[in-house]
Amino acid sequence: MSDTLAPEAASSQDRRTVRVELGERSYDILIGCGLLAEAGAHIAAVLPKARVAIITDETVAGLHLKPLQASLDAAGIGHVTFTVPAGESTKRFEIFERLVDDVLAARLERGDAIVALGGGVVGDLSGFVAASVRRGMKFIQIPTTLLAQVDSSVGGKTGINSRHGKNLIGAFYQPSLVLADTAVLDTLPLRDFRAGYAEVAKYGLLGDEPFFSWLETNWQAVFVGGPERDEAVARSCQAKADVVAADEFEGGRRALLNLGHTFGHALESAVDYATERLVHGEGVSIGMMLAHEFSHRLGLLPQDAVDRVEAHLTEVGLPIRIQAIPGQMPPAETLLDIIAQDKKVSRGQLTFILVRAIGDSFVEKGIDRTQVLEFLKEKLDA
Amino acid sequence: MSDTLAPEAASSQDRRTVRVELGERSYDILIGCGLLAEAGAHIAAVLPKARVAIITDETVAGLHLKPLQASLDAAGIGHVTFTVPAGESTKRFEIFERLVDDVLAARLERGDAIVALGGGVVGDLSGFVAASVRRGMKFIQIPTTLLAQVDSSVGGKTGINSRHGKNLIGAFYQPSLVLADTAVLDTLPLRDFRAGYAEVAKYGLLGDEPFFSWLETNWQAVFVGGPERDEAVARSCQAKADVVAADEFEGGRRALLNLGHTFGHALESAVDYATERLVHGEGVSIGMMLAHEFSHRLGLLPQDAVDRVEAHLTEVGLPIRIQAIPGQMPPAETLLDIIAQDKKVSRGQLTFILVRAIGDSFVEKGIDRTQVLEFLKEKLDA
Missing domain, CATH: 1.20.1090.10 (Dehydroquinate synthase-like - alpha domain)
Structure with a gap:
């Protein structure tokens, strides 16, 4: 036996779970290093048989998309990916409409999931897409910024901006699971x-x-x-x-x-x-x-x-x-x-x-x- | 005393109430002749102090808008009206977006209400607007077709159509009240x-x-x-x-x-x-x-x-x-x-x-x- 712990074993010792208690809409937030690589297994545990549409932005895609896709492949979860431009201006009607159409074109069903991989912009936008397609699909948050991990990914506020103000169009829509991989914070400016x-x-x-x-x-x-x-x-x-x-x-x-x-x-x-x-x-x-x-x-x-x-x-x-x-x-x-x-x-x-x-x-x-x-x-x- | 009943007294004897039991989201459906003229009083009873945005279509506006507006005035309820074209093609993204913007421009708040005056198209579209503006305003259905009275106004399905199919974009969003005035059915072809x-x-x-x-x-x-x-x-x-x-x-x-x-x-x-x-x-x-x-x-x-x-x-x-x-x-x-x-x-x-x-x-x-x-x-x- 080596006395060096495998990285995976080390990290799973450090996992924390925060439960959001909302009756039938309760869900877990998992927090720890390396969760992204295990995302497939965690998603499969919560939503067996679901296919997923990953929504991410161009910046995050370059950093974290491949490990997520590999992890979904390993868990046998079918997936498609839609990439939006990075930045607050992405939270607008035109992009919301396009994503809704993309998800429908991919023939995802009510029991399938939207996976938001990104910061608050991606999470808010994706959540409103999940809330609105077929009057509500499943939704998973994989927040990649500190802001998203501690705030926007938790609590079910989703939405886009209007010329009248921020987040004025949206829904209260809870995710089924939040995976906060703190290792990805190393990539943040x-x-x-x-x-x-x-x-x-x-x-x-x-x-x-x-x-x-x-x-x-x-x-x-x-x-x-x-x-x-x-x-x-x-x-x-x-x-x-x-x-x-x-x-x-x-x-x-x-x-x-x-x-x-x-x-x-x-x-x-x-x-x-x-x-x-x-x-x-x-x-x-x-x-x-x-x-x-x-x-x-x-x-x-x-x-x-x-x-x-x-x-x-x-x-x-x-x-x-x-x-x-x-x-x-x-x-x-x-x-x-x-x-x-x-x-x-x-x-x-x-x-x-x-x-x-x-x-x-x-x-x-x-x-x-x-x-x-x-x-x-x-x-x-x- | 005259032995002729006043029309109002006669009609209120014939009122029926169906309760939709959904816990905190429970609401009443009132059914009977002449309810439109009493809408203001019924709305004020359920949503005191709310202002309302009436959403209706061109055909229904010509037939039933004035009595509703008069009834809101009589109850001291502030209101604005947005009229959309009649017909199924109105249940589309462009009109949804415009209505959301109109309601925000009118500075209606979360406690204010969208009132859907019309058939299923108006009800479905307006309900999705109510669900989406500020992540959910109050919502009242005044269905004017038989179809809307017995089906689409009850149960909280709202939405618009997509090129991929009917009602594929929307929300489950319950109204606070449904007023089914059966007298308006006399105006139906x-x-x-x-x-x-x-x-x-x-x-x-x-x-x-x-x-x-x-x-x-x-x-x-x-x-x-x-x-x-x-x-x-x-x-x-x-x-x-x-x-x-x-x-x-x-x-x-x-x-x-x-x-x-x-x-x-x-x-x-x-x-x-x-x-x-x-x-x-x-x-x-x-x-x-x-x-x-x-x-x-x-x-x-x-x-x-x-x-x-x-x-x-x-x-x-x-x-x-x-x-x-x-x-x-x-x-x-x-x-x-x-x-x-x-x-x-x-x-x-x-x-x-x-x-x-x-x-x-x-x-x-x-x-x-x-x-x-x-x-x-x-x-x-x-």
């Missing part, structure tokens, strides 16, 4: 990993001070890979799974997940989702900073909590000011108008996720427009 | 009422011999209006509600509702949904006749049951033979290919709803292609 980390930090800030504190200590280990990275992904998935299980259709508590997103979405929209200027997680980072500052402004949050958020986000290299976004930004009135059209608006009143302390967020409905406007003006002038 | 009647007869044939027998006796009274018409609508809705409650997502028993539809859809597709040649209910009528004849061919159903179906459908003026469809039909091989692409196909095997007796249908999977092909060839040559 630092900027993308860092942006995804904003969502990781968010779970601490919205409801888990000990996790935020753990991140303050361990963030470097998370960034360089290893067990801390898996731990951060698993704790984030667990946090999201808990919220989603309590409120699948965003009637209440799920709105907490939007901490930083009301401001963040407005900033993304203001730059027309131009990712060279701002990616989602960066918008969330600035948005979280603004949410904490706004909470302080309203007399809800002490300054030292604001400082602590600022210190950590700055330390990891995330932007925290609107001025960090390259190029011209629209005036505060325009940002407010974008916020008002955001789907988190309820009956004309502005809803914000505010913070009483690190790890203690809450939904505040009926925020006064004028206060937001003044706050934004000041932040734009700062 | 006889051909459309008759086509809708095919679905009424279907409920008897698939699971309720006493209802079929009642229809054999009372069909003329159903056609000319009056209490028998309301009774037929209510019994049909109840039958559909029972099946849907038992199997919302068509995993099993709900497939029985497709009696006559496998053949019927193939015929509709074969004429490219040209309604001057064949409307849906006529396809269903021919399809039900074929399903009974095919069941007889397989040795499952006695000839006298076949004769009874033939006699009743013929008596009411519905077509029962493929030859009744004007113009050229494609060969049997093409029809079979259409059937194979139909979404009722499961893992490559053909599934049919077959019949053991009047009112005793069942799902038969794994039907042999050759037998279907031989049967269709014979029917096309007959």
